[in-house]
Amino acid sequence: MQSLAKLLEAALFAASRPLTLEELASLDPTAGEPAVRAALAALRSAYSDEHGVELVEIAEGWQFLTRREYAETIERAQFALRPRRLSPAALETLAIIAYRQPVGRLEVDEIRGVDSGAVMDKLVERGLIEVVTRGEGLGRPLLYGTTPSFQEILGLKNLEDLPRLEELSVALRRPTPVDEPE
Amino acid sequence: MMTGPSTREQAGAGFVVELEKFSGPLDLLLHLIKEDEVDITDLPIAKIADQFLSVIAELGLNQAADYLEMAARLLRIKAQMLLPRRLGDDEWEDPRAELVRRLLEYQQIRELVDWLGQAADARAERFGRGYEAPPPDAPPAPLQIDLNDLLAAAERVIALIPEPMLHRVVPRPLDVEGATARIQALLAERETFGWHQAVGPQATLVDVLSTFIALLELAKRSALTLSQSEPFGPMVITRAISREAA
Numbered sequence: 001m002q003s004l005a006k007l008l009e010a011a012l013f014a015a016s017r018p019l020t021l022e023e024l025a026s027l028d029p030t031a032g033e034p035a036v037r038a039a040l041a042a043l044r045s046a047y048s049d050e051h052g053v054e055l056v057e058i059a060e061g062w063q064f065l066t067r068r069e070y071a072e073t074i075e076r077a078q079f080a081l082r083p084r085r086l087s088p089a090a091l092e093t094l095a096i097i098a099y100r101q102p103v104g105r106l107e108v109d110e111i112r113g114v115d116s117g118a119v120m121d122k123l124v125e126r127g128l129i130e131v132v133t134r135g136e137g138l139g140r141p142l143l144y145g146t147t148p149s150f151q152e153i154l155g156l157k158n159l160e161d162l163p164r165l166e167e168l169s170v171a172l173r174r175p176t177p178v179d180e181p182e
Numbered sequence: 183m184m185t186g187p188s189t190r191e192q193a194g195a196g197f198v199v200e201l202e203k204f205s206g207p208l209d210l211l212l213h214l215i216k217e218d219e220v221d222i223t224d225l226p227i228a229k230i231a232d233q234f235l236s237v238i239a240e241l242g243l244n245q246a247a248d249y250l251e252m253a254a255r256l257l258r259i260k261a262q263m264l265l266p267r268r269l270g271d272d273e274w275e276d277p278r279a280e281l282v283r284r285l286l287e288y289q290q291i292r293e294l295v296d297w298l299g300q301a302a303d304a305r306a307e308r309f310g311r312g313y314e315a316p317p318p319d320a321p322p323a324p325l326q327i328d329l330n331d332l333l334a335a336a337e338r339v340i341a342l343i344p345e346p347m348l349h350r351v352v353p354r355p356l357d358v359e360g361a362t363a364r365i366q367a368l369l370a371e372r373e374t375f376g377w378h379q380a381v382g383p384q385a386t387l388v389d390v391l392s393t394f395i396a397l398l399e400l401a402k403r404s405a406l407t408l409s410q411s412e413p414f415g416p417m418v419i420t421r422a423i424s425r426e427a428a
Binding site: 013014015016017056063064065066067068071074080082083085086088089091092094095096098099110111112113114115152153154155156162163165168 | 205206207208209248252284287288290291292293294295297298299301302303304305306307308309310311312
């Protein structure tokens with residue numbers, strides 16, 4: 001393995017979160033992004049079969065993760081536990097925010113048909129959504145968007161990894177703007 | 183109807199439990215539409231409205247504002263269906279249009295929820311480095327209720343409290359004097375007798391206690407002696423000789 005790939009391997013091993021291409025490239029300023037990409041590809045193929053961990057593209061970065069087939073055994077031994085599942089209400093709220101971001105609380109309430117304040121507070125607390133800006137209009141409402149942690153817990157490479165609305169069986173003509181009583 | 187026996191049982195416990203079943207009034211509406219296999223874009227509004235009302239009444243959801251609001255909306259659309267407004271020469275306004283739009287939108291969200299749930303499950307099967315145990319459940323968010331809600335909740339809780347079990351304690355004084363008199367009469371009659379003669383036939387607990395105390399008292403005063411041939415053997419009561427001699 002070339003030395004750049006080894007360096008990336010060490011950095012990815014040391015980090016406990018996905019590292020972005022820019023972060024990895026900063027390890028060796030002389031290398032340049034194309035070389036880092038090539039080294040990542042080499043590293044991924046080196047880990048593709050012969051190892052219990054693999055290099056995964058996730059949350060706009062790269063991370064070593066254990067292979068799925070070992071999840072149950074590792075969990076049974078209690079070396080690591082799967083995170084708790086998100087509630088349907090939390091997933092509904094996340095889905096709306098992921099597709100409509102930046103989006104205000106009123107619009108989420110309107111789409112879900114229930115008050116979503118408590119659910120959104122919890123999602124902020126868990127770091128899955130955050131206030132990204134303020135909207136126009138009365139009171140300049142807080143507008144929310146998803147965080148890198150959101151992509152991480154879903155295993156998304158990036159937000160484009162989400163299914164496109166046209167691919168869903170229930171196709172909407174277009175998201176009609178909701179008139180918020182503001 | 184999707185209500186099993188367990189739902190009925192829980193209905194009395196308040197609506198909070200039942201809210202878990204549906205994530206909101208739109209979810210419940212979609213459930214009814216799916217169950218009836220009706221066309222969402224040509225909603226039989228009268229039928230759906232009636233079903234919605236009966237389900238929320240049955241589940242105790244009719245106390246939840248979000249569901250009540252939807253119930254009111256459905257009834258308003260039902261009324262508007264009878265008197266539709268004309269938009270143009272050949273066009274009539276469909277009072278259901280807005281609800282149908284919202285239902286379709288919500289249905290799309292539900293489909294995304296399934297996708298997100300599966301993605302999260304798949305991701306959860308891979309562990310990264312630097313694993314940290316999931317934090318314990320966060321404490322519940324502070325309640326936001328007004329005084330009326332609180333009073334109503336208190337009333338419901340109070341109604342659930344069972345009638346307290348009351349025990350009446352009646353003083354039953356021991357009749358030591360009566361027992362003493364009875365034993366002294368027996369002593370005058372015979373030199374020796376047993377416990378059963380002393381306590382008398384069909385003795386109550388009070389009789390037993392009174393007699394026993396009277397015997398101990400008389401033994402202390404040396405009016406009689408108490409003896410047993412073996413531990414836990416029958417008690418023999420004997421007139422005290424010393425006194426007789428004196």
